[in-house]
Every structure is written in C-alpha cells, then in structure tokens.
Amino acid sequence: MNSSINDFFGYVKNKKVAFIGIGTSNLPLIKMFSDKGAKVIACDKKDFNSLGGNGIKAEEYGAKLILGENYLSNIDADIVFRSPGTPFYKDELVSLRKNGVVLTSEMEVFFDLCPCKVIAVTGSDGKTTTTTIISEFLKASGQNVHLGGNIGKPLLPEIESVKPTDYAVVELSSFQLISMRRSPDVAVVTNLAPNHLDIHKDMQEYIDAKKNIILHQSAFSKAVLNLDNDITNGFSNDVRGSLAKFSVKEKLYNGAYLDGTTICYSDYGKVTKIMDIKDIKIPGMHNVENYLAAISAVWGIVDTETIVKVAKTFGGVEHRAEFVREFNGVKYYNDSIASSPTRTALGTLSLYDEKIIIIAGGYDKHIPYEPLGPVINDKVKVLILLGNTAPKIEEAVKKADNYDENTIKIINVNNMEEAVKAAVENSESGDIVSLSPASASFGLYKNFEERGNHFKSIVNGLK
Structure with a gap:
C-alpha cells in the first residue's frame, strides 16, 4: 500500500466522519471508515423503518445515525462525505464549509489516493455504455480493471488493493464533478444536452460541472471530445494535454471516426481501418458513437483485434434497449x-x-x-x-x-x-x-x- 493511503487513514483515525445518505453505495464506506478508527456518523432523510436493512447494517458497522427531515442541520463532524444526489451548494453544506468542516466525496478522495491510471467518462447520454465498453476493452487485453463511480459500486473501499499497473475506469455525473478539483489521466465527454436542471441552478452550472473532468488535467493527460456536439466540442480550447475527438460526420486528424460504414482511427494522420459498424453487437447509431468514444480513449493501450472481438461479443448494459x-x-x-x-x-x-x-x-x-x-x-x-x-x-x-x-x-x-x-x-x-x-x-x-x-x-x- 502506498504511503499516501496510509497517511490518509492515519489522519481520519478518531476523526468524526459523517456520510450523507445510508444507501447501498455508502454502506461499504461506513464500514471501511469505522474499521479504520473513525467515529462514523450516518445521515439520512428517511426514518429508521424506511431505511430497512441499511439502517441496521449502518449501526452494526458502528455508525451513529442522524435521521429525519433535519438530518443535514444537526451534523457535528470534522469531515463530511457528500453523496452525489445532495447539491454541493445546499445551504446546510455551505454553512458546514464556512465553519471549517471538510466537505468531500468518495470520488474526490479516490482520485487523490488512486495509484493507477484513471480513465473517466461523463456526458448527458451514453456514459454508462461507453464506460463499460472501455472496461471490456481493457479486461480483454489482460489488464486488471476497477470499474465504478456513478456506474454502481464505490471504488474507495478497494483503494488498498489497487496496484499502480491497474486501470480505474470511472463514470462521473455532474453531481460528482461539480466539486472535483482533480481530473483523470484520460477524460471522455460523450455529449452534452440540457439535463438535471431540477438540481443545477441553470444550464451553465451543469456545463461547468462537466468541464471539471478536463480542467485539472496535466500536459501528460488525454481528453476525448465529441466533435459533433457543439457544447462538448467547445471544451477543446481548455484541453491542456493531448486531444482526440470522435465523429460520425467528419474525418479526423486525431481520433476515431466513421467513413461510410467503416470505423477508422487516425493517429495524427496515420489511419487504421478497424471494423464495419455491423460488427457491433449492440444496435443503434448512438452505440456507434459510444464505440468511437471508447476506442479514442484506449487507443495505444488496446490493439485493434481486441477492439473488434469485444464489439462482436459485448451484449450491452441492462436497461439500455x-x-x-x-x-x-x-x-x-x-x-x-x-x-x-x-x-x-x-x-x-x-x-x-x-x-x-x-x-x-x-x-x-x-x-x-x-x-x-x-x-x-x-x-x-x-x-x-x-x-x-x-x-x-x-x-x-x-x-x-x-x-x-x-x-x-x-x-x-x-x-x-x-x-x-x-x-x-x-x-x-x-x-x-x-x-x-x-x-x-x-x-x-x-x-x-x-x-x-x-x-x-x-x-x-x-x-
């Protein structure tokens, strides 16, 4: 285990650490921090009966519960983990920050501590399928992959088993990105359109949250943007490292694109023909776009034979057509x-x-x-x-x-x-x-x- 992970868990020992939300994704975190010697507080708007087995498990893991309508008003903690569904600018959270409480999230801490390369995907549509395809590409090429984030399980409980040679493949929502000040090694933005305007104060806040996936990259990072989506393509000038694009409409100098029905990749002008779109098992032009994004993300890591093999066999993600x-x-x-x-x-x-x-x-x-x-x-x-x-x-x-x-x-x-x-x-x-x-x-x-x-x-x- 690397020293930064040891240092972090040494720092949280005996600290009061609160988790907002007692859902299945926070339970492993509650257990982990309790095991590491933190004084864990678990907060939820639901009452104990409505939580079902989750409330019982949280108590078994050693958490003190704060429940009910005022669950955010009574938090006495040194560190608070915000769940993605809790708005970053909520009055109670703003007040906590003003009073010196550390407000963070599972993904922020994972990014800080992760010793391996991180590939992250965001967008309004297609991000789960694209994230999964990237994971399938890497696994099929023999890599050890940690898949998580908005796609399902939390990754922080796995942090002690992550090796520098592994890959973390992460789906990120705007709710996670809004407070993140660290970006992945490879960032993918599938597309952007109006979404979640019930939570974000306006469309610009939503776009700005998404942009955090590239804003904190280094010169050694890679960004993958959708040329065909005006908002996503508009991020181009903010990319600090290498930039690959993908398109179903235009041939590219660097990135994956569609030439008729053939998927090609141009590596700074050197073109490789990869496959026909009929080789992709899951239907729809939107899934062709998802493959173009995923191919652009792993180019140079995964060979073309593996890409084609995955395309022919991957049957898609549940609840998606x-x-x-x-x-x-x-x-x-x-x-x-x-x-x-x-x-x-x-x-x-x-x-x-x-x-x-x-x-x-x-x-x-x-x-x-x-x-x-x-x-x-x-x-x-x-x-x-x-x-x-x-x-x-x-x-x-x-x-x-x-x-x-x-x-x-x-x-x-x-x-x-x-x-x-x-x-x-x-x-x-x-x-x-x-x-x-x-x-x-x-x-x-x-x-x-x-x-x-x-x-x-x-x-x-x-x-």
Whole structure:
C-alpha cells in the first residue's frame, strides 16, 4: 500500500466522519471508515423503518445515525462525505464549509489516493455504455480493471488493493464533478444536452460541472471530445494535454471516426481501418458513437483485434434497449435508462425502422421537451404516458409541425401496470413496445433500475 493511503487513514483515525445518505453505495464506506478508527456518523432523510436493512447494517458497522427531515442541520463532524444526489451548494453544506468542516466525496478522495491510471467518462447520454465498453476493452487485453463511480459500486473501499499497473475506469455525473478539483489521466465527454436542471441552478452550472473532468488535467493527460456536439466540442480550447475527438460526420486528424460504414482511427494522420459498424453487437447509431468514444480513449493501450472481438461479443448494459421477451408476436424492450428527451430521441427512437409503441413519462427535471415532439410523431404510432412529465410530452407532440392525430394514438395511464396493459391492448403481432421514459424515475421509483425491473417483471408475467 502506498504511503499516501496510509497517511490518509492515519489522519481520519478518531476523526468524526459523517456520510450523507445510508444507501447501498455508502454502506461499504461506513464500514471501511469505522474499521479504520473513525467515529462514523450516518445521515439520512428517511426514518429508521424506511431505511430497512441499511439502517441496521449502518449501526452494526458502528455508525451513529442522524435521521429525519433535519438530518443535514444537526451534523457535528470534522469531515463530511457528500453523496452525489445532495447539491454541493445546499445551504446546510455551505454553512458546514464556512465553519471549517471538510466537505468531500468518495470520488474526490479516490482520485487523490488512486495509484493507477484513471480513465473517466461523463456526458448527458451514453456514459454508462461507453464506460463499460472501455472496461471490456481493457479486461480483454489482460489488464486488471476497477470499474465504478456513478456506474454502481464505490471504488474507495478497494483503494488498498489497487496496484499502480491497474486501470480505474470511472463514470462521473455532474453531481460528482461539480466539486472535483482533480481530473483523470484520460477524460471522455460523450455529449452534452440540457439535463438535471431540477438540481443545477441553470444550464451553465451543469456545463461547468462537466468541464471539471478536463480542467485539472496535466500536459501528460488525454481528453476525448465529441466533435459533433457543439457544447462538448467547445471544451477543446481548455484541453491542456493531448486531444482526440470522435465523429460520425467528419474525418479526423486525431481520433476515431466513421467513413461510410467503416470505423477508422487516425493517429495524427496515420489511419487504421478497424471494423464495419455491423460488427457491433449492440444496435443503434448512438452505440456507434459510444464505440468511437471508447476506442479514442484506449487507443495505444488496446490493439485493434481486441477492439473488434469485444464489439462482436459485448451484449450491452441492462436497461439500455434491453430485449425483455416476445409475447403474442410483439417484442418488448426495456430502455429505462432513457431519462432525458435526447436519450429517447437519439436512442430508442433511432433503433427501429418501423413506427413503434413507447411508454414514456416520469419525474420532471425541468428540461425542454419541444425537440422530442417531432421525433415521436415520426417514429411512434402509440404513445403511452404516465408521471409528471406526461402533459409536457403530450404538448410537445401536439404542437409539433408534423403532428397528425390520425397517425399517432396518445394514451394516459396512472402506473406501469396500466401502461403495459395499454401496450398489450393496442399492439399486434410484429409490433415493438419499448419503455423509453424521456424522464427521470423519481417520484414513482427510486431509480431507473427499479423502474426497468418493474417493467420487466410485468412483461415477463404476461399470460
């Protein structure tokens, strides 16, 4: 173990360390810091009964619990770990910082202590799939990979087992990046569009948070940016190290691009033809873009044969255009990850040649739905709506220039059971039904995984 890790855990011993949120991602951290001799405090808005087994485990790990509506007002700690879902500029956290409390996060500390190369991915859409593809590339080439961040498990509990020769592959959200002042060795930005404007004060704050992934890189770092996305491409002048781009529209001097249907990589003008897009097992042009981003990230580390092998065998990530089953000749897909209008428009609605049936709607993140309307009219024959954003999506569809009430049927429902029932009743053999909410899950579900799993359980139960 390197000395900085030893020094850090020596520093936290006997310190009062608070964790905001008693979810499954914080439990390993609560245990780790308790084991290292910290006086751990675990804070959550829920009451003890609502926490279920998590509250019991946190107490078993030695944590003192602060629960209920005022959970952020009563924190007496030396160090506070902010969960990504807690806004950095929340009044109670600002007050803690003013009073000398160290406010940090799991990812910030991991970046400070990590002894190996870090490849990190952010963006509005595609970041989980891109992160996973990078991980698959590296694993297939024989590297030892630590995969985590916003993609699932916390990585800090693994820090003592990370070797300098390993790779950490990390997905980062804007909520994690907003407070980070250290950037990865390789930074990838897939694309940027309005998102999470219910949490960020405006679009500029969201963009500035994302930009932290490159702002603190060194001259020896690498940034990978999407040439086809104006906001992402606009980061170019802030890149300090090497810059690779990716594009489905233009040939590049440095980066991965599409030439007809062939994926190529130009290494400062030296072009390598890698594969045809039909070699990619997971469907959709957005996944071609994800591969271009991932290839640009690992170029020089992973050979082309390994890249092609992964593309031909990798079946995708759960809840992303995931085939569920065929029932009465109708194919059902779970794309619960589509939590924004752009994700639905560029993802699900780009995958199929024929008009499909979609289930959409959910929590309102205060992002515009107008651009989604024309795409739905082009690609959807039955639109089933639920949740707070249902009226916004319906309005966007009806106000679009290409709206024709005779070619699209709009059905409003109250819950997922009613949505699937409506899909069954309004479909015929050969149709495609996809859950593609274009909205966050909160309010109806804890997260998109719970939403997708509920949809799958209902579809799999059809008789």
